[in-house]
């Protein structure tokens with residue numbers, strides 16, 4: 001069901017002690033009355049620490065990636081079964097850094113989505129165009145094909161477990177944010193594509209998050225848009241006070 005979500009993607013930041021310190025501070029300072037789902041995505045090595053720390057809270061823990069195979073000779077990789085066996089039932093897939101640096105294609109991501117869903121995991125699936133696509137006015141086309149090639153083969157019921165994160169690549173870690181209007185335009189477009197592929201109820205039930213240089217200063221305006229259901233936060237999710245300020249902006 002569509003609802004507000006703020007997720008913090010820690011990327012390759014925070015060791016075990018830093019994870020513990022962050023979560024202690026987050027639990028201590030977090031307002032209890034916000035109707036927003038909160039998720040943190042630490043590195044693989046800190047997932048178990050996070051799961052144990054957050055056991056009696058309603059803060060969720062997500063992995064930043066997983067392999068599409070059930071198991072096998074894939075040195076350095078992590079399977080869905082490994083994640084769920086430590087209580088991690090949410091996974092980010094298709095982050096632009098995975099696409100760019102680790103050459104994850106839409107067909108690999110389709111296989112990852114299939115595997116995650118088979119293991120009853122929820123997926124936060126990232127899409128987003130590069131700067132050249134926006135300049136060439138191809139940004140909607142690019143995002144359409146990312147959705148179609150990785151997710152539109154799935155049955156309607158699968159969408160109960162999918163959250164979309166729109167992250168324009170040119171806005172990630174650059175300090176340059178999409179305007180609230182640009183975010184709204186794309187979020188509306190994404191919702192429409194889900195409606196055309198499935199139906200209106202499905203489209204209306206999907207939470208669509210914005211990511212890309214969200215900060216306490218700009219979060220409220222972006223989150224105020226009708227098709228923006230929250231954010232996937234990178235840099236500003238590394239500091240408890242900033243992360244909480246963004247949660248409060250929902």
Ligand SMILES: O=C[C@H](O)COP(=O)(O)O
Nearest residue numbers: 009172173212213234235
């Ligand atoms: O997953 C998070 C996004 O890549 C956004 O990162 P950022 O907030 O540092 O721009």
